[in-house]
Amino acid sequence: MNAQAPALQDPRLNRPEPLAPPLGDGGFFQRDRSIHPPAHAPGYKSSVLRSPRQSLLSLEGSVSEITGPVFGHNDLGPLDNDLIRNYAKDGDPVGERIIVHGRVLDETGRGVPNTLVEFWQANAGGRYRHKKDTYLAPIDPNFGGCGRALTDDTGYYYFRTVKPGPYPWRNYVNSWRPAHIHFSVFGSGFAQRLITQMYFEGDPLIPICPILTTIPDKDALDRLVAPLDLNASAPFDSLAYRFDIVLRGQRSTYFENRTAGN
């Protein structure tokens, strides 16, 4: 990006803005678990032995959950959101140059400002720079495959990278992951902590991915698929994909009518 922000400076959501109650410090909205993959999802075999079988104990958000770590620009380096440059040794990494951008919002539609977003991915050939990845596609000497950014005051983030490739993995004998980028997001409270994956519009591996199809809700699955965003692309340089991330909303405390100890 040569220190330039991508073209879209003031991204607007293409959907109605919900009414946002005043920002409070109540607990977070009850998590709608029907849109998340269940812990035990036998089609994704690794989940079978790693899924709790007892009911989760519901905990009204206490101070331990509505608080969470705060990060600042001091935690980051200048190239942290530039995966094309942050590990370059003797040239640019191989692959389709892309910009990924979007907003971190909460369920009320408000941007989540100054929150840490971390991302990691395979290289253009589908190989991770990880000592445990043995896929035959080569490591790219100029690509690390990770980065991070803080959202701005409106919840906006962006980074540039190369489009990751699909790769095979051991689930069924011929299982392939669609191209994807992993995202880790914090929010303002530890109860908002989320890891997810972004997929690319039009990828034919999406509907047959054993991990993606653990999500029982079709709309929730579609919301993980980033559309091509031609308006945010850099002509003769990079295409762009748009990926908004929604974290849990926070209840307001309109009235302080609880007596102490209650």
Add this chain to the structure above:
Amino acid sequence: MPQPLNYLKETASQTAGPYVHIGLIPAMAGFDIFEKNFSNVLTTPDTEGERITLEGKVIDGTGTPLRDVLLEIWQANAAGRYNHPADRSAGALQQEFRGWGRAGSDFESGLVTFETIKPGAITDRAGRTCAPHINVWIVARGINIGLNTRLYFSDEEAANAADPVLNLIEQPIRRSTLVAKRSERGGKVVYSFTINLQGPEETVFFDV
């Protein structure tokens, strides 16, 4: 039709996968990329409080430790105060103690360790005192949505017995799954924990 509410929906969780280290602990993946890295050491020489080592494993349904798991912890300081604006309790804030860290398990043994301080008792928003505890978040390959649990301290028996969250657990026997055991090793205080994902001693996980 009533008026639409138009809330957005939370983004669906996906597994962190086996290569989570690349993004969150690149040194464990085998390379050096960032100038500044997050780690499993929460303390600096100036941090106030009793130095402790947290040490434990996450165990799958066959009794085998997960060797590709990542844990994050979030805790109050020694005065029981979280370093976050929504904690309005009276305990003194220590600005340089963030209270957060992350660690990957050892690729051979599955052992996870943190170097931190023992947090103080916490005052919740209703004014109740809560036993000292550390909040834990667990992700890994095969874990579709991060698991939330807590660690309490074995030498806080009275505080634990009065803790409002531990008392939400119906079966007293399950409360012990959240209590890390104190020992001393070479002059260091170590709290040991085991997180069982399944089985008769399955750890209590929270829907926070």
